[in-house]
Amino acid sequence: MRSIVLAGLRTHLLRLVLTGLVVVLSVGFTAATLILTDSLDEGSRRELAADADGVDLAVLAAPDGTLSPVEVSAIAGVDGVAAAAPQRELDVHTVDPDGRIDPFDFARLLAAPLDAEVPDDGVLLDRRSADRLGLAAGDEITVATADADVLVALPIAGLVDPSSEAGDDPELTAGWDVMREFADPLGASRVDLRLTGGADAAAVRAAIPGDHEVVTGVELAQRLIGQSSKQEALRIPLLMLGAVSLIVAAFVIANTFRILVAQRTRELALLRTVGATRRQVLRGVLAESAAIGLAGSLAGVGIGAVTALVAGSLLGESLALTVTGTTVAWSVVIGMLMTVGSALLPARAATQVSPLAALQAVPDGADSRTTGRARIVLGLLAMVAGALVLVGGAAAGTSGGGAGLILVVFGAAVCFLGLLILGPKVVPPLVRVLGAVAARLTGASRSTAELATANAVRNPRRVAATTAALLIGVTTVAGFLTVVESARESVRVVVDGRVPADFAVRTAAAAPIPDDVARAIEELPEIGSVVVDGDDLLAVNAADGVDGDDARAAIVAATDDHPELSVQSFAQRRADFEQDLNEAVNLVLAILALALVIAFIGIANTLSLSVHERTREIGLLRALGLTRRQTRLMLGVEAALMGAVAAVVGSAAGALFAWAAVVSVDELEFVVPWGLLALSGAVATLLGVLASIAPGQRAARTSPVLALAAE
Structure with missing residues (x-):
């Protein structure tokens, strides 16, 4: 039977090429998603582990707490400690081109790691943000404190690559003196320590004052890696979209094998005539599908690796391609299950071919079978049930933590399944x-x-x-x-x-917008009306016939003494x-x-x-x-x-x-x-x-x- 299967593959090779291409495309997308996210994860792990390089011990603050300056100084003064680097991550407001504090945009301010060369009054800016903002080393970047009442101009001492956890916000690396200006309360989330040569780590650990958790550099790296799950936000949506292509591919493969089985009626019947059992015919057709699935899946993994490299470059990431055995195994298993599973029903139909069919003419493709009542009833029930769940989800709305939307998705899937059945x-x-x-x-x-x-x-x-x-x-x-x-x-x-307004004047500070500012804006000849919307928003309309740019410039000039007020169109x-x-x-x-x-x-x-x-x-x-x-x-x-x-x-x-x-x-x-x-x-x-x-x-x-x- 093996030689017959191989002969069948060679004979029908051209007919099966398009089916194999379907497997390559669908598996390739899945493999590309897994390889891309694995590569990003591996790069992220390497960068996070690098943050712990040179760290012998790390003293951790309590969850949601900080180590006070006194505690930081006491830790740094322990015998055997050669260098101590307090660590903290803060969000600071950025400033828009008008010099106003943007209440919606932030920058990440990171404390410099051990041995980092950062000037006492300067910062390092990530290159991606520098390109976007048009800044370079020697320029200044202005940010605001957390309560948005003080503007601070920070000299850019140099440019660095963004960290693995960087998003769209600028990333600033600063020394501890700069961090003091923005930290509230003042303190560190942890202190990284490098010990003197020959120092006993256990003795230093025992000498650290206070009841603080102390970990080694290796343990710190593992914790940093474990806390990073950034790539899941990319992996899950892509895999969900990839599932659509897999479902489509399954229909295409099943249809192809259904046609091939119908065309090979005489061939299969002749096999039955010369002694092939139904089980052998079934195994033969499934073996063909398995061969196509395996070849297409392996090719899909290769295509996926190339696609991941291209996608990484488009995302602005320098990828060290990571192709794990798990990724290859999952891709091949998915491709094989999809192909063999799609061919299962056509293969079962092949076993129903009677030896007498070998004496009949090649079928013309017509299908005299009618849709069974069970299929019709099942399809109608699925559509009705799905529609009821769909309408129920729509009526439920967002109550119950978004349960309505979940019901809508489930109902849509059931309803669509019923449509496919019918x-x-x-x-x-x-x-x-x-x-x-x-x-x-x-x-x-x-x-x-x-x-x-x-x-x-x-x-x-x-x-x-x-x-x-x-x-x-x-x-x-x-x-x-x-x-x-x-x-x-x-x-x-x-x-x-x-x-219904042309502009919004918003405050980034905790205090409400002063009444005199609202009156000053309302009295401008370029302004038609001002509506106070709460304590933090003024809805401003330009006067009839006044150009929008002129009206905005007038508002900016009227609020010149209030950098916490941004003027947004x-x-x-x-x-x-x-x-x-x-x-x-x-x-x-x-x-x-x-x-x-x-x-x-x-x-x-x-x-x-x-x-x-x-x-x-x-x-x-x-x-x-x-x-x-x-x-x-x-x-x-x-x-x-x-x-x-x-x-x-x-x-x-x-x-x-x-x-x-x-x-x-x-x-x-x-x-x-x-x-x-x-x-x-x-x-x-x-x-x-x-x-x-x-x-x-x-x-x-x-x-x-x-x-x-x-x-």
Whole structure:
């Protein structure tokens, strides 16, 4: 049986290449995510461990407490201590270009580690922030104390690489004298110690005053690494998006094997005739899928490693690629389970082939089986149950810690599962409707469009399975776009509706905005109105006919003596939010495009195999006068119908699921982005047409004489 499996792989190699490509793409994304986050984690661990380099002992403060200056001095004065470096991390306010304290933006102020060369009155700035702010060594960066009442200009003594824990905020490394200006209460979170040569660590530990926890440098490094979980924020969302591509791939693989088994009916029947048991046939088909899964998974790991390197460079990270055995094992296991699991039902169908089938003609691809009542009942129950949970989650809102949104996600998944189960009953009627529309629009080619429609619905299970792969991608994209546009509209409503103002004057200090400042702003000729919104916000409108820049300049001049008051444009805040939102949207859409590419391959695969099994039919049509152009058009319309059905149903389902998600979250306004949904639907239909090009060319080249002679 092993030689038969190998011979089958060689014989059907070209047919299985696209299936293997699906495995490579889906596993490659998963492997890239794991390798990227593992590499970032490893780099982070190395940097965190480097923070403990040269540290012999570290004295830790109590949780949520600090070591007072007196305690720090006493620790530093213990016999055997050569050097002591108090450690502390603080958040300080940054200053905007107007010289005002920004209440929303902060910088991380870090105490210098042991042996760091930092001037007493200067700081080291991370290079990424220096490039963004246009600063260099020798310049100054101005920050404010925690209570936002004192501005401090700090000389930049040099530039350093950002730490592994750095985010978007600037990172400043300073000596302890600078830290004293901002620490409240004054003290250290820990003190790192380097001992003198020959000093007994146990004796020094015993001599440290107070009941403080003391750890070695190795133990400190382990603690710092254990406290870092930054990459989980990147790993989990990427793996969730990757799961979409894996699900799409599973549908494509299952559909491919279903077609291959149908085409190999005579071959399998002949095997049964010469003595192969059902178990051997089952094992043979599963062995083929396992071979494809293994080869595709290993190739996917290689593609994933390259992708991780590229993604790391795009993120501005210098990666030392880390490919662990665990990552490779998980990637291969996921690929194998997905491939073999997807081929399980088609393989089981292969065991039902009777030896008598070897005497029959090669099947033409039609499927006379009807959708069973159990399948219909199960699909309806899933859709009804999912819809009830969906509506219940939307009605629950954000009460109970966001339980409503969790119910919405669960209900959407169950409802969509029911839709997939009912696919053979739902998709063919929609194809017929859209096919009738296409026949009317094609005019002279009406008969070709009608023929394409008939071909598309002749096998309800196949067209439903092929459409399902694209349907998942379109639904995900449509739902995501609807949620994003609803969030964008919600910001506009909040900014322009609830706070109908041109500018906001905010205070970063704990004290309220002085009344005389509000009056001074209101009396400006450039200002139309001032509305006091609490103690920390003034909503200011420019006077009619006054340019916004002039009005803002007047407000800045009127509050010149109050650096704690920042003047912010609502329009600029909204523009900044939309820019950040657009960047996130582009990233997610780029990832979801992978699911659409896999669905595209699935349609191309289905049409290619369909052309193979319909060789005689196409030859007969060609003999009856069907031109090459009409043959290509027939395949193109057939693929376009599948793409259009996925576009219509996916857009509707995605918008519905997004509605429930938006309604379940307070402060969000639901909007339907008709233009974007139409665009995504057009892309789905276009993908179907593009997927038909290669199979259409092959069908058009079919010789009528040779096709009629084929079995």
